[in-house]
């Protein structure tokens with residue numbers, strides 16, 4: 001049986017503005033996605049039994065239809081009327097339900113993977129149409145790029161070719177947060193100041209102007225996140241104090257991150273955080 005081994009990267013949202021709540025219940029966003037080098041690994045192997053089997057080394061990852069990779073394969077099977085089965089082995093490194101897009105990335109990687117494994121010749125447009133049915137963040141990962149602006153519910157992607165490669169420290173609190181509960185806790189009055197705009201952020205990114213980017217880091221979901229999980233506010237403040245830098249949540253949280261000018265500086269920050277018992281990763285744009 002043919003086997004494919006694929007990398008499945010995480011993301012950060014360096015800028016996330018919520019524009020309004022839509023009639024369909026989703027929220028209209030303006031966000032900047034960064035692909036980072038914190039990756040899961042996915043191995044796909046066809047099976048004769050015609051079933052979808054998921055194996056994972058992480059106890060919190062569901063192995064049934066709740067897993068987005070299952071939904072990805074099911075959609076493809078339905079679309080092409082296939083009865084071929086598949087074994088999906090996920091080696092999990094991206095923290096689960098942390099705002100780092102791990103599940104969405106796994107689904108996008110699986111879509112790409114079965115497209116190759118089963119020689120389906122789906123175009124990117126077709127893959128994007130399936131991705132949207134799985135989740136809002138899946139589209140970004142289908143695009144396979146380092147930087148992109150997300151609009152709509154986060155699924156309307158505009159890629160950017162920008163040479164900047166940033167270092168970050170990412171702190172992952174021991175808590176799972178689900179985007180649905182955070183968006184449900186978001187209120188209209190939490191709209192950002194009208195002057196701010198993802199385009200300004202991208203301009204500074206092109207110039208690699210770190211201090212300007214640090215000033216513009218924002219996440220409009222923060223109030224909703226801390227309203228649902230009040231302990232995250234003091235945690236965020238404590239981390240910002242330890243690193244002496246602006247810190248924000250990624251996506252719907254609870255992962256928090258800061259920019260670091262160099263790998264060396266990121267290591268220094270990690271040491272300070274590890275001493276205080278925080279689970280910290282050093283990551284870079286991928």
Ligand code: C5P
Nearest residue numbers: 025026027135136137153154179180183
């Ligand atoms: O698209 P996805 O399935 O990842 O979204 C999970 C939940 O998060 C949605 O059911 C919706 O409640 C909320 N959401 C939202 N607006 C977005 C993205 C997600 O309200 N732009």
